[in-house]
Amino acid sequence: MTIDPLAAVEAAAGLAVFGAPATASRHGRVDARLAGLDAGPDPLALDPALLPQLAELHEELGDLDHVVLAGPGRAAEAIARTLGRRLTVLDDPDPRQVLGLTRDRDLMCRSVTVFAEDAGDLHRVLHRAYLDLGLTEAETARHLLPLGGSDALLEAPGQETLVAATLAGIDAGELTGQSAAFAPSVRAATGDNPALALGLALAGADAVALVADGSGLEGLGEWAAPLLTAAGLVPVVAEAPDSPGVRGEDVLTVSYGGSLRAGSVPGGGARPDVAVNGPLGAQFAAWRWAAAIAGRLRGAEPPPPPGNAAVDGEAPSWTDGAVEIFTTRPRTDLSTLLREFGSDIHDHLSVVAVLDPVTDAEVAALRPLLAAATGRPVTLDRDPGHVGDLRNGSFLQITGADPEDVDVPGRAYTLGGSRSRRAAAARQALTRRGRPLLRLHLTDRRRGVRQLLAAAGMLQARACG
Template identity: 25%
Template sequence: MTAQQEPEPQFEAESALQELVSTGLERLTAEGVARRIWERDASLWKTDRAVQQEIRERLGWLTVANTMQERLQEIEGLVEAVRQDGYRYAVLLGMGGSSLCPEVLRLTFGVAPGYLDLFVLDTTDPDTIRAVEERIDLGKTLFIVASKSGETIETLSHFRYFWQRVSELGGEGGAHFIAITDPGTSLEQLAHDHRFRHVFANPPDIGGRYSALSFFGLVPGALIGVDIKQLLTRAQEAMSRCSASQPVADNPGLRLGAVLGALGTHGRDKITFVLSPAIASYGYWVEQLIAESTGKEGRGLLPVEGEALGAPSVYGNDRLFVYLRLEGDDNAALDEGLARLRTAGQPLVRFHLADRYDLGAQFFIWELATAVAGIFLQINAFDQPNVQESKDNTARLLERFRREGKLPELEPVISEGALRVYGRRMGEGKEGLDSYLQAFLDQVRPGDYIALMAYVRRSEVNESALQALRLRLRDRYRVATTLGYGPRFLHSTGQLHKGGPNNGVFIQITGDVKQDVPIPGESYTFGILKEAQALGDLFALSAHERRNIRIAIGGDLAAGLQALAQRLVPVEQQGDGQPSH
């Protein structure tokens, strides 16, 4: 059967990998996995009865598209009311599963005429908070306070700040706020106490990363003018193609899950996304879904998003490439690059999207496929045990700040110019910056990945410098690279970092805060909160014996990042396509 005749997803690989997937599909058929998933049979993932009950309480995503079709009037009523009241902006205060789908929709669809422009605030970086506030008119802004648990520290801190700012305008402050949360949370009570304009009670049987097609994704999407009914219809069509009545070979969710699971358990565990330019942000959402769902018990699949295509020589044999190709987009360079990789023997999964609303189908297919991959990995795809670890570290550090008025100060192992480096001692002869950094990177081995964790403002200048740095590292060491902004990634890839296999090499990057922002009712500021989160994450990595380093850049961040790139990978080391070991 040719690739064009195959049902989607189309899978192209050498015969040995094809055989692995065929065996995986046979297993799914023999074990009745499709039927059992739709029957919510939690024994597919775990044998412990208590854990099975927790899993059953997290499978609402299977049918949430149907549920939401029945709730469209509630969403549309809110959208029409705020438009009539003259609102022009919306700011989403949320993290992880509460923020990533809305950001994808905003970047993919833009803002329809007459609808609200959406800003997604999923950071504690003070400079970013100030930048968002400068771009909106507070008197014409709707704030979306979104948290499944209702207790997310970043989201509640954002709320406190903007509640105070709106209150300074006078009038009814609650009219500027809506909440999206589970029924019965403290956020629901807070919203009632502050007389929010509306509270959307989300179905509670859905984990945050599986909530794209619930109120968490749909309400922000509707506010910018996305046709959410059409988005849900595409998801329902995918549900039909993934139903228990469909043969496994024709079921896109199970086919994809078999590819991810079978190859991932045989070394091809770096799921590298190649996305048409107009849907490039889809990688933000699917990264969290895969990393947080699979990265636990020492196992996991690493999603690699935003890493530009390179020559075949810079990739190892641990990659699986996934191409979401949007019809009519500027795909020529991607088509050519992937053709070279296929010729070199790299495996490839292809999806063809007729238009942007096909993302509705992709949300559902990837949720199902990730759950199926969890069966192969023998993990619970619906918990996130190590996310809490960094949160607890942060809480302890903030309590210390309340008592002592300061956070613990780390002692740098190297200070040179604007760069201060923190980490373990590397032994004699490694005292200089260049030799120390080289010794740290000498730990990189084939099959590893390098994670850049940037606790800095997301801006075009910083993004460009960080992307250039990751590609220099990728090309030099021939390993997968990821780039995450803190604390945003703590709700995304953070679970995989600590709970997944110990094959990550972590570089935390921090910069100076230009102007801090207070958190009303707290003794600490957003800058202190961000620093506590960075330290808490670093401590968690060290507790799990992960290879990690912290690099603090003083002064001009962009210039510091460029200097860092040169120090980490000097010009004479670039482009040789060989690891340094």
């Protein structure tokens, strides 16, 4: 795919898209198809009237210097990483993440947790953990911040991203101001519309490689990836500009950052087809609308609702070291299995690592290894329920044993059990739609991850040999 990276510049509120065709004469072709388009939830949604309350709350809780967000947090992580603030996200967390927090008394005493509306299980877990530390109900309430309900210190349902960011010391007003300045361009009948330019470029792609251009915006690709998946695209979040899978005949390479033009990505390896440059608040708005535009134009199916399924009775086909293998393929060693599975990829390979992003972080190295070995787009996701759009792709789901789980007070299940049921529901959905699926279960996570990486590394060695 070739697009002149400097063919046109479309700018609004400090954000520009390089590399997409000019918007002149396009509105007549696409406006009717985009009528009534909804870009979905805005992570920067915040009632301006709440800003003084947030500032007051930040000062009141100033001694609680460790901020936790319980719920979807990719936007908050991108904000914190870009602006150099510490923030922990517990989004459908692995039990190890929760135990790492609750067993550290000093960290618990310095933490305040902001809860999204659907994070009730974590609220129960952390509420019990604080009481177990010997805190009173009143003392516990100071560490737990739901954003709705009779006992809420702040009424801001659905606005957990900026609430958590503000408590972490980030200027929410600046971010919302950047987004608000960009907003009029989205509905502009004439003139430059960066979201439309980016959306049209995305609509003509299948796989999209997202590359940080080194100018300071971090984590935006991880946040944008689910939006692109919902639009029927295959998002490859590149570890570096020269990572495997960044380029290819069927890959649209898009860089993002604060100021650099297309073709200016440092580090070598990437010659972007499209560059999206501008302030972080405008980036959030542009990508939301661009993904929605691309999805509408591509006729993307809505993602299936998350589900749960029983996991009892599942038995591995065989075991290789610390890896239990679930497949209908003939028995062989792990490396040969990966090679055979990778040689028959349908469109792209989606690696779903249902593990702890902290203690099992090494598993992320699997994506570039498999991309280099297969020559196909390879994505990495950590959501147990991830199934893509169910119309294409092969899937490698990696799960791990939980030596210790976390009970949910007042419920007949555990955090680990809930994740396992979601992963099982995803497997069932993929199987029903005929998607190629290989599941690997690590009986010992540390050993299993290293064994898996070694097996994938052998694929690359064979390819080179």
